[in-house]
Amino acid sequence: MSPDRPIFVIGCPRSGTTMLQLMLHSHERIAVPPETRFLLSTYFRRRLHGDMRDAENRRRLAEWIATDKATKFRELGVDRTSYVRRAVEGPGSLGSVMGEAFRAYAERFGKPRWGDKRPCYVKHVDALLRLFPDAQFVHLIRDGRDCVASLKEMPWFRLDVFHAIANWSESVDHGRDYAKRLPADSYYEMRYEDLTADPETELARLCGFIGEEFDPAMCDPHKIADMAVPAHKVWHDNTHREVTRARVGGWATRLEPWEIALCDQVLGSRLRAHGYEPGVSKASARHLLTYRKTVARRRLSRYKQQGRDRVNRLREPGPLPAMLTSGQLSLARIPRPRGSSQELIRG
Template sequence: MATSVLPPVRPVFVLGCPRSGTTLLQLMLHAHPRIALPPETRFVLPAYERRLSFGDLREPVNRAALAHWITGRRETRFHELGLDAEAVAGRIADGPPTLGSALGIALKAYAESHGKARWGDKRPAYALHVEEILRLFPDAQFVHLVRDGRDCVASLLGMPWWHRGFHEAVATWAQVMDVTRRYARRLGPGAWHEVRFEDLIADPEHQLRVICAYLGEDYDPRTTEPHRIARTAVPARKTWHRRTRGALDTSRAGSWQQRLTPDQIRLADAALDDRLARYGYEPSGAVRPDPAELLRYRRVFALRRAAHAKRRLLDHATRLREPGPVAAARPLR
């Protein structure tokens, strides 16, 4: 009698503009009995960016060094996953000789520690690095959370770690919307799903049913109660995520009207006009901003776009020197 073989599970990546609610969505999915998404790590993109320094991963000594780099340094935040670093390092060293496999083994170990089959990661920065994630995990499924750009900007300006100012915050949301739009078109509904933050908190059950269907998972009502796991799943040092510990709060939507100044609202409306409309966000009706401020914003946005294009060119040049493939082997052991 033939034995059916289940296809390997696809990794799940949650992304979006900073302060768009990605931590809330991470907790919702982490509450699912089959899905585990860890607190934000700092080893996936940094490892990819310095991949040449790890050498040929077909050499056991290089895999062992990579394993230590992932599990033994506080900068990677691996310690926040609550895993046995030595055991995970051993699995990486004994695993397939690709960077994606090494990173996937660490994320899979986190899922296994919670008794779950699906693994993945959440980090807003992935919104501008989808190409890198696809190279590491070609079968990844992405969930893009979209929030009114004016709310993202207002929230960013209140963060203790945001030091780039108002114009940079507006340009960040605009760039994320432009980049993710291209990948939504390229990847299609089998690998890319978008949901608005406002819709998620207004009708979480419906939106989570849609997300679960996209991921090929059964809906579970526990996903609508992320606050039940927030204290254990969000590091205590992240005080800016304290709202995740309470019930869903629809008042968070549209708070930009009280948190931004009239001048900031005018500039945000003018700079983000078409992008806001594309996602169903109504303009404030404010008059045009000061031309000098709009020019300043455009310069900031142009610099961000140029920096992103430069990173893409450098990445393609680096690929020519890779000693071997980087994609994760499937399935991972």
């Protein structure tokens, strides 16, 4: 197994992905930054950025990543000028330009391997694989009712409970699809409840999947929370404490009876499939109809995005896959350089 494969943490929002990010970042060889916002936006706007074999296009894209407030680049703590320079001097592909930012972040901590965490990635694994074809995905799953209850309390979640329920349903459905068609060494599922009950055992298994030795520091993610979680994200306050199961099953008092009934009915089979026991309460016809309309609208929006992406794939502006890791170079059929990765073929 390649020792430098990117690791992506995915899952429904409020499923514990930030805690897992910190656990991975606590490993002596792995660096996983706070959420960034440039991977997907760059991918879906790739035609606007042009062919990355052109050094000037690499420069423009790297400067946008490093300066636009929406990208969250500043939270990486990486020197902007240095990043732009290494992106320009690096391989001529879209994934390489973005991958250089994460490599620079890992180098801040003297670590050889990087990861990234953003819950919505669970819906875009195929796009991420186009950019990082050797990537590994760790899908953290939590009881859907607890996710829904937590989402309702978030200041940034401006949708209703029907969208919250649909979000969890979509996440586990995507996971089921990935489990069927991705190689066993590329996709891994774990449960939040198991991870919080026995961190050492679950993290040791995770390390086996990513090809790393277990690092005991991973069991104490709160020790690095001040450094790796932006202070303005007050909804991640629990990450500054020891791993706890305090909120496992909290949905029973945090959801309204009608919300619990709706979860039981529309998520029942999915909950059982992941080891959770739904109740037997029935939702009202009105709530079921509203939920189904919500699901239909979300599905239509997703199909439209997929359609646009299929069209864009017919007119790719240039190479997409990163050429930075040993696995990526192998897939691109480029011999691994003897010295620095900066010796790679330039655009």
